[in-house]
Amino acid sequence: MKKCLRGLIFLAAALSAVQSQSKYCGNEKCPTFYKQVGSNCVYVSSKTKLNWQEARETCHSIDGELLTLPDANSLREITLHLQVLGVSKEHFWIGAYDIGYEGIWRWIKDKSDVSMGTPFWVWKPAGHEPGGGEKQNCGFLDKNYGGCMNDSECHREFYYICEYVGK
Template sequence: MKKCLWGLIFLACALSWVRSQSRYCGDEKCPTFYKQVGSNCVYVSTKTKLNWQEARETCHSIDGELLTLPDANSLREITLYLQVLGISEEHFWIGAYDIGHEGTWRWIKDNSDVSMGTPFWVFSGAHEPTGKEKQNCGAIDKNFGGHMNDRECHLDLYFICEYVGK
């Protein structure tokens, strides 16, 4: 009797955990290649590293754009998703940039302003972005717990696309 009771308790706990993770299990609303993460359909590249522009072109080829993180909750959701996938120890291009307007960071998807400071950007003695003219493309940085960092656009990194449609 005790074994059955403990078995049922374990099963109930396991089922509860699986349900809590369901936001990372995909969704019929997301097209091929994409998985539901928070309110976005995202594709996470883990096989091919590309520079920022090539990553953007690859996103376009699957009706996407490099990922926009409009609020802290979006950053948290994607960081948790990368941890669930077991790939949080990588750098990933996202759609933040300041090419052509140094110091004014924008999202490539809609040209809106990127939130600056905590909790988005890394603080490592000074708030990122600190790369000035050399680092004009945004990435989720593995070295800083999934916060954003500015990187040199020519570097080859994994990348994250969000579905934007045709």
């Protein structure tokens, strides 16, 4: 009984210490809700599925934006993170889009070009994605292809990944 009580007291003290820390945590100081993944502070939503625009607005509400993957290393890091979380078998919205400029993929955060081809986009026998034409304008990490990027209709509901951008 005393061991159990001491364990509960230790746990309560540890929780209190965590709660009393500043809103930043980890070596790179990610804000509340976010975890350090490579050089980014990311929030992975695996509880609520939203359409692309709703996911984007939710990211904004926590000072974030849908995730940008500027290089192959960033893609690898987030894919590994999803595996560690046990959610790699889900689709996740990210910040890639070609709305209004068919075939010209940009990152929503800074309007920079999205890297095309391998290893970023899903490859199928018919060729690389994105291949959805004018109907599929929003990017996501595709659970069926090891977390590579794919395009979909923006109204579909997937989980989403935010990256911290500040206020």
